[in-house]
Amino acid sequence: MATPINPLERLDEQAVAGAADPPFAAEGADLPPGLGPYKIAWRRLRHNYVALGFGGLFLLILAMCLLAPVYAADIAHIGPNDESQAFNALGPTGIPIGPTWHAHFFLGADTNGRDVAVRLLYGGRTSLFVGAVATLITMVVATVLGTIAGYARGAIDGLLSRFFELLWAYPALLLGIALGVSLQLGGLNVGLFTLHGSSLMVPALVIGVVYIPYVAKPIRAQVLTLREREFVDAARQQGLGPVRIMVGEILPNLSSTIIVFIPLILANAILLEAGLSYLGAGVQPPNPSWGTMISDGIRLIPAAIHLTIVPGVMLVLAVLGINVFGDGLRDALDPRAQVKVRFAKVRRSKAAPAAAAEDTGR
Amino acid sequence: MIRFVLRRLLSCIALLLAISILTFLIFEAMPNSNPALRLAGRTATQVQIDAVEREWGFNKPIYVQYYRTMEKIFTGSVISYTQGINVESQIVSDLPPTLSLAIGAGIIWFFFGVVFGVLAAVRAGRWLDRALTVLSLIGVSTPVFFLGAMLSFYLGFKAGLFPNGDYVNITTNPVQWLYHMILPWCALSAVFIGVYSRVLRSTILDMVNDDFVRTARAKGLTERQVMVRHILRNSLIPIVSLWGLDFASVIGGGAILTESVFNLQGVGEYAAQSIQLLDVPPVLVITMFGAFFVVLLGAVVDIVHAWLDPRVRLSA
Numbered sequence: 001m002a003t004p005i006n007p008l009e010r011l012d013e014q015a016v017a018g019a020a021d022p023p024f025a026a027e028g029a030d031l032p033p034g035l036g037p038y039k040i041a042w043r044r045l046r047h048n049y050v051a052l053g054f055g056g057l058f059l060l061i062l063a064m065c066l067l068a069p070v071y072a073a074d075i076a077h078i079g080p081n082d083e084s085q086a087f088n089a090l091g092p093t094g095i096p097i098g099p100t101w102h103a104h105f106f107l108g109a110d111t112n113g114r115d116v117a118v119r120l121l122y123g124g125r126t127s128l129f130v131g132a133v134a135t136l137i138t139m140v141v142a143t144v145l146g147t148i149a150g151y152a153r154g155a156i157d158g159l160l161s162r163f164f165e166l167l168w169a170y171p172a173l174l175l176g177i178a179l180g181v182s183l184q185l186g187g188l189n190v191g192l193f194t195l196h197g198s199s200l201m202v203p204a205l206v207i208g209v210v211y212i213p214y215v216a217k218p219i220r221a222q223v224l225t226l227r228e229r230e231f232v233d234a235a236r237q238q239g240l241g242p243v244r245i246m247v248g249e250i251l252p253n254l255s256s257t258i259i260v261f262i263p264l265i266l267a268n269a270i271l272l273e274a275g276l277s278y279l280g281a282g283v284q285p286p287n288p289s290w291g292t293m294i295s296d297g298i299r300l301i302p303a304a305i306h307l308t309i310v311p312g313v314m315l316v317l318a319v320l321g322i323n324v325f326g327d328g329l330r331d332a333l334d335p336r337a338q339v340k341v342r343f344a345k346v347r348r349s350k351a352a353p354a355a356a357a358e359d360t361g362r
Numbered sequence: 363m364i365r366f367v368l369r370r371l372l373s374c375i376a377l378l379l380a381i382s383i384l385t386f387l388i389f390e391a392m393p394n395s396n397p398a399l400r401l402a403g404r405t406a407t408q409v410q411i412d413a414v415e416r417e418w419g420f421n422k423p424i425y426v427q428y429y430r431t432m433e434k435i436f437t438g439s440v441i442s443y444t445q446g447i448n449v450e451s452q453i454v455s456d457l458p459p460t461l462s463l464a465i466g467a468g469i470i471w472f473f474f475g476v477v478f479g480v481l482a483a484v485r486a487g488r489w490l491d492r493a494l495t496v497l498s499l500i501g502v503s504t505p506v507f508f509l510g511a512m513l514s515f516y517l518g519f520k521a522g523l524f525p526n527g528d529y530v531n532i533t534t535n536p537v538q539w540l541y542h543m544i545l546p547w548c549a550l551s552a553v554f555i556g557v558y559s560r561v562l563r564s565t566i567l568d569m570v571n572d573d574f575v576r577t578a579r580a581k582g583l584t585e586r587q588v589m590v591r592h593i594l595r596n597s598l599i600p601i602v603s604l605w606g607l608d609f610a611s612v613i614g615g616g617a618i619l620t621e622s623v624f625n626l627q628g629v630g631e632y633a634a635q636s637i638q639l640l641d642v643p644p645v646l647v648i649t650m651f652g653a654f655f656v657v658l659l660g661a662v663v664d665i666v667h668a669w670l671d672p673r674v675r676l677s678a
Contacts, residue, residue, distance in 0.1 A: 162376075162377075162380070165377060166377065166380045166381065166384060169377055169381055169653050169656055169657045169660070170381070170649070170652070170653045170656070171611035171614050171615045171616045171652060171653070171656060172611075173615060173616055173618060173619070174611075174614065174615035174616075174618075174648075174649050174652045174653065175649075175653075177615075177618070177633070177637060177645065177649070178385065178388050178389065178645065178646075178649040179388060181637055181640065181642065181645050182388050182389055182400075182642075184640075185400045185640060185642070267502075267503065271503075271505055274505050274507075274508075275505060275506075275507070275619055278505075278507050278619065279618065279619070279622070279634050279637050279638070280637050280638045281637050291505075294505075294507065294508055294511075297511075298507070298511050298623065301511060301514075301515050301519070302515055302519045302520075305515055308508070308511050308512075308515075309512075312505075312508040312511070312512070315505065315508065316500070316503055316504050316505075316508070319503040319504075320499060320500060320503040323499050323502060323503050324499055327495075327499065
């Protein structure tokens with residue numbers, strides 16, 4: 001698939017495409033020839049210890065959350081929704097105890113006498129699950145719609161682009177609230193597909209829909225330039241139909257854009273879930289999630305500040321891990337970074353690594 | 363230019379129409395659910411539900427329902443059944459805190475976003491750039507309500523440096539108003555400063571090798587002149603557009619979380635309380651006006667953008 005092209009020529013196209021482009025022209029002078037684009041990206045990423053470290057931090061948090069049932073059953077001996085009056089969970093004045101640093105109530109208790117550490121891990125499962133499902137929905141729908149809009153052009157593109165514009169016009173939080181409140185009250189019932197209002201899939205679906213235009217618009221723009229390229233012409237000459245061209249020729253060229261967007265959307269989806277849950281339009285109690293835990297905790301400031309700090313810090317660490325890793329991934333996949341360093345060296349012998357930042361986290 | 367403005371306004375009107383339809387669909391036409399039941403609130407009696415059904419026309423065809431809804435919204439006669447108050451007069455009386463928050467925070471995040479972005483770009487690859495990158499990543503990774511709660515607990519409650527939330531009207535006491543707004547402004551600005559400094563940094567670095575920059579250097583201009591008059595001026599254009607949209611979305615509902623953490627009693631907090639009560643009419647009206655405001659300000663931003671930069675006029 002990798003057609004050899006002049007790297008400088010591609011720079012213009014990337015400016016049009018907006019997001020990061022495939023690293024096909026990325027062969028720097030310092031790298032051996034004949035390496036595939038992803039090998040080159042991996043070589044760059046491998047030396048970015050900060051990005052790898054933060055990626056590892058996220059994986060560690062993920063692993064801890066996945067092991068939540070083990071922790072609950074074997075160490076804390078208490079479930080996430082079990083209310084315990086034992087171990088003096090509530091102090092003499094009825095204020096929940098802070099961290100004990102023991103197996104029981106390691107990070108303290110909340111007002112209902114529930115173990116904060118256990119709820120933190122279970123809450124992480126909820127938050128990360130909602131974030132992951134939402135990201136999956138966004139990426140799949142946005143890639144499909146964006147590719148169709150860019151490839152078909154004309155009336156179909158007009159219709160889909162107006163749809164993206166419409167979703168994009170709502171502030172992300174507001175659209176999330178509107179959909180969240182409405183679905184929470186009525187549930188969703190379309191044919192065979194039934195969703196109960198308090199289901200975890202409701203916030204996942206809502207967040208997934210909210211972020212569609214942020215991904216679909218750049219993908220459409222990139223497909224618009226890709227479809228004019230020679231290899232697409234060649235495929236058309238061979239008699240391939242539009243579906244096979246989109247799947248077989250265009251989609252592989254979108255892969256690095258898609259990869260770059262995944263951590264970005266995941267981080268924003270987790271943040272939006274927390275925001276919606278904080279307002280009561282996301283995950284419904286008694287299900288713990290980091291957002292609902294912070295929401296419960298803030299009501300008890302200043303008496304029991306640990307109820308806010310514990311889930312808050314965990315949320316920030318997880319999102320920061322994703323963001324820093326995503327940043328490194330973008331640098332590794334972005335051919336412009338390489339070109340820029342070389343230019344800068346020639347000019348004033350000073351390295352200027354550049355990141356193409358197109359943040360959706362508004 | 364006039365053609366551009368007309369076309370932009372026309373598409374803006376179409377978008378407003380589409381927003382009103384989508385908002386109507388989200389709240390009143392979700393499949394298999396009774397909208398009257400939801401609008402009336404959880405504690406409503408059957409008599410009240412019937413009254414709501416008649417008033418909003420839910421027993422009539424869907425276009426009549428849509429028309430009735432828009433009529434109610436634009437004549438300002440939407441009543442919140444749970445709290446029994448007129449939604450729109452409540453929103454109008456809640457506007458001052460929201461505007462104070464958005465305008466102050468908007469100025470702060472624009473200023474610091476630009477300063478940090480330029481510093482990071484000028485010092486690209488060195489420790490200052492790295493430190494600013496880390497800070498901005500922490501900024502975009504922290505939810506505003508968590509940051510706000512931490513600020514008001516540690517700086518407000520513990521250290522006693524700042525008041526613990528609440529809003530003071532600017533006309534009653536401007537000094538207290540400023541004093542009460544500082545923490546909310548900081549909390550709301552943090553995420554935007556992170557985004558803006560990163561966007562500006564990469565725009566500047568994309569531009570440092572452009573021909574016009576080389577020409578400016580060849581003319582013998584100093585590095586400072588090249589940066590301020592040539593690079594910064596060009597790279598600020600996308601930042602200004604972004605600022606217009608973000609500012610609109612903060613007023614149109616983006617400040618809900620900040621307002622509710624700092625108890626600012628603005629439109630956002632009204633929305634937050636309504637969500638907690640599952641009181642649908644205020645959420646419906648605020649969603650619709652929020653999106654309207656974003657679209658209208660977006661059109662203004664585009665027109666200003668086209669006025670500043672003729673290339674936009676031709677390409678759009």
